[in-house]
Amino acid sequence: MRGPSAALGPGSSALAAALGATQIPLAVLRAERSRLHVTWVNDALARAVGYAADDVVGVDVLTDPRVRPSDPQAALTALAESSSHPVVLRRADGAHVCCVAHLSAVPAGPDVPPGTLVAAVQDLTTELTASAEQAALVAEERRERRSLSLIARVSDLLVDVDEPDGLREIAALLESQVVERARFFLFDNGLWAADGLGPYRSTARHHGPSGRMLSRCTDDPVGRLLAGARDDVLELDLAADHPQGTYAHWLAERLRPDVPGDDARVVVQPVPGRRRTVGLLVVRPHGGGGVEALGSHDRTVVELVARRVGLSIDNVRLYDREHRLCETLQRAMLPEQAEVDGLDVWTYYSPNADDAQVGGDWYDVLQIDARTIGVVIGDVVGHDVEAAATMGQLRSVVRSYAFDITTPGPVLDRVDQLFGGMRIARAASLVYSALHRDDAGRWVLRYSRAGHLPLLHVRDGQARQLTGRGGLLIGFGAGGRATDEVVLAPGDVVVYYTDGLVERRDRSLRDGLAVLETVAAGVTARDAAGIGEDLLSRLADQPEDDVAVVVLRVPGPDDQLAGAVSPRRRRWALPSEPASIGRARHAVLRTCETWEIADAANAELVVSELVANAVLHGWGHVALQLHDTGDGLRIEVEDANPTPPITTDGHPGRVGGFGMQIVERLADWGWRQSRAGKVVWAKVRPGEMPGAARPVT
Structure with missing residues (x-):
């Protein structure tokens, strides 16, 4: 060289x-x-x-x-x-x-x-290698942070189980960061596209094949996934020829229009619950392709999202089952509307919708003998099955002693002894009263309080609290509970209630009791039902706890005269929830009975359809008004959705609108715009039978 x-x-x-x-x-x-x-x-x-x-x-x-x-x-x-x-x-x-x-x-x-x-x-080989490795580490860290942020956001969305578009938002989140397309399908009595978690559905619009098909799913990979025969992800070709009647065919028919290009493959991720698959998460990777195009990191994210959604769905369904069980148990323990000779009695109970639709609030009205009536109202701490069970036990104990002992104080002494011996951990309060009609025909009210809110006595437009001498909670009495007495005059009203009627987060209990006194003193209704409904409409529009109310009125000498019943207009503000439909029907039946309007069954059916439409399709609270027009009952239901109601043309392929067809056959009806949205009205004439549709007037 x-x-x-x-x-x-x-x-x-x-x-x-x-x-x-x-x-x-x-x-x-x-x-x-x-x-x-x-x-x-x-x-x-x-x-x-x-x-x-x-x-x-x-x-x-x-x-x-x-x-x-x-x-x-x-x-x-x-x-x-x-x-x-x-x-x-x-x-x-x-x-x-x-x-x-x-x-x-x-x-x-x-x-x-x-x-x-x-x-x-x-x-530069060494420097470039180190730089590439560093860039790869940074990229991996960014992916990990993105994934953690996405999972945290999903968890936040799943907190609100009542959010109707929760699953749609989670799918949109996946589409913005992980995949090109994402869609959820839930599985109960068939497969159906879902936007929100929702409770267990016995029927659903646009169902897939019946759950019974899982036993015949040998040629159905999606069916095997739902049956738990496989727990890994599935690559499904939407363009393939899937057998008719299979879940794979049903899914392909609904997803094919959303998948552009020649590559029609999607990835089907099972959504696992605690014991079974509760749904599917179907995703399409960016640019198309099957499982290999998704990548291991994105597959992990999709699987974690599916697992979190599955646990939330399980929780919603468990809550819904407990909800139904508790409500059934509670309703079974509460008595029917009491019919008492010589007294006008109205009763009401509503659980708090934010809890399991059950609580410890309860009431009872007993016809002890021809001249003695027992009325009790109480509250057991808690909103669960245990509270309802404790309430049932306490109700049975009070009933047993009420028929043997006529004085309220000794009744509560005996209840204290037995309740303490049962070692029930839940605290409970109640007021027990006995109303006795003496030889002069006067009603004498004797009562004893055990840690409960005082009764409210209304006479001649003046309301006062019957505090009596009070007493400790049930189970803590040491014997010798006091009995207080009030002689009732014709027209007097006594209101029994639990704290859900008056207690609010934005005011003290003392202020709530003062509001109750003011409202009760201003009620102009002349019957127990009207008084009770007026109290609810003004005080219990949005209760924060269970509400139980008993209104007892001593009839006056002129109650049977024409026009002496309550004013011929009543109004209720109802929350936009299914329970309001039953409450509206109950209100109409009571009002028709009080106003002596015939064909209450027709009015009940009409108000059921109108309120159901407002709950399903309206916004905000629902306002219900009833008017006695002299020739029938006028029902008005207001909600915040300005869109008018529609009826179908009777074609079997049409969806919805059949409720208004029922209304047309039972009443004249129409609608108008209101400041808040719209009012749908229907006029039910007494003595009319269901018939052909009448023109709207």
């Missing part, structure tokens, strides 16, 4: 030896016309490229295929300016090495030809 002195001109042999032995790859280049020749390389450069030095010397680095500048024009500029420029060298073994050439022009002189340059070549 020629030394640098030969390449540059005569020089020191020691300098030549030093440059040849250095570990920095060096080359001497000479620019002549449009060529750049290699005139010398040291051993370090020869080793770096894998060629012998003699095979390198003499080549033109601008045209040799073994040298490739990253930018030829920039390379010429670097030559002219004696700067650095990236190049890729092809080694003798075929590998490409990324380098940077640091170019320095050597001044021409007697011993140095013009156009001479020295190039120090730096191998």
Whole structure:
């Protein structure tokens, strides 16, 4: 190999030896016309490229295929300016090495030809590898953070189980960060597209095949997934010919229009509950493709989302089952509306919709003998099955002693003894009263309180609390509970209630009791039902706890005269929930009975349909008004949705609108715009039977 002195001109042999032995790859280049020749390389450069030095010397680095500048024009500029420029060298073994050439022009002189340059070549392989690894770590960390953020957002969305579009929002979240398409399908009595969690549905619109088909799903991969025969993800080709009546066919029919392009494959992820598959999450990776296109990281995210959704669905259904069980238990324990000779009695109970639809509030009305009535109202702490069971036990105990002992104080003493011996952990309060009609026909009220709110006595537009001498909670009495007495006059009203009627977060209990006194004193209704409904409409529009109310009124001498009943208009504000339908029907039946309006069954059916439409399709609270027009009952239901109601044309393929057909056959009806939305009204005439539809007036 020629030394640098030969390449540059005569020089020191020691300098030549030093440059040849250095570990920095060096080359001497000479620019002549449009060529750049290699005139010398040291051993370090020869080793770096894998060629012998003699095979390198003499080549033109601008045209040799073994040298490739990253930018030829920039390379010429670097030559002219004696700067650095990236190049890729092809080694003798075929590998490409990324380098940077640091170019320095050597001044021409007697011993140095013009156009001479020295190039120090730096191998960037180690630096680029480290940089790539660092970039990969950063990218992985970003993916992990994105995934954690997505899972946290999903958890937040699942907190509100009543959100109707919760699953749709989760699917949109997946589409924004992970996949191209995402959609949820829930499985109970068939497969159905879902926007929200929702409780267990016995029937659903646009159902897939019946759950019974799971036993015949040998040719149905989606059916096997739902049956638990496989628990991994499934790649489903929507364009394939799936057998009719299978879940795969049903799913493909509904998803095919949403999948663009020739590649119609989707990934079906089971949504597992605690014991069975409760649904499916169907996703399409970006750009199409099957499971392999989704990637392991995105598959993990999809699986975690599906598992969280599955647990939430299980919780919703468990809650719904407990809800129904508790409500059935509670309703079974509460008595029917009492009919008492000589007294006008109205009763009401509603659980708090935010809890399990059950609580410890209760009441009872007992006809002890022909001249004695027992009335009790109480509250057991809690909103669960245990509270309802405790309430049932307490009710039975009070009933047993009430028929044996006529004085309220001793009744509660006996209840204390038995309740304490049963070692029931729940605290309970109650008021027990006995009303006795004496020989003069007067009603005498005797009562005893055990930690409960005082009764309310209303006479001649004045309301006062019957606090009596009070007493400790049930189970804590030491004997000798007091009995207080009030002689009732004709027209007097006594209101029994639980704290759900008066207690609110934004006011003290004392203020709530004052509001109750004011409202009760201003009620103009002349019957117990009217008084009770007025109290509820003004005080219990949005209760924060269970509400139980008993209204007892002593009839006046003129109650049977014409027109002496309550004013012929009543109004209720109902929450937009299914329970309001039953409450509206109950209100109409009571009102028709009080106003002596015939055909209450027709009015009950009409109000049921109108309120159901407002709950299902309206917004906000529902306002119900009843008017006695003299020739029938006018029902008005108001909600915040300004869209008018519609009826179908009777075609069996149409969906919805049949409720208004029922209304048409039972009443004249119409609608009008209101400040809040719309009012749908119906007028039911007494004595009419269901018949052909009548024109709207």
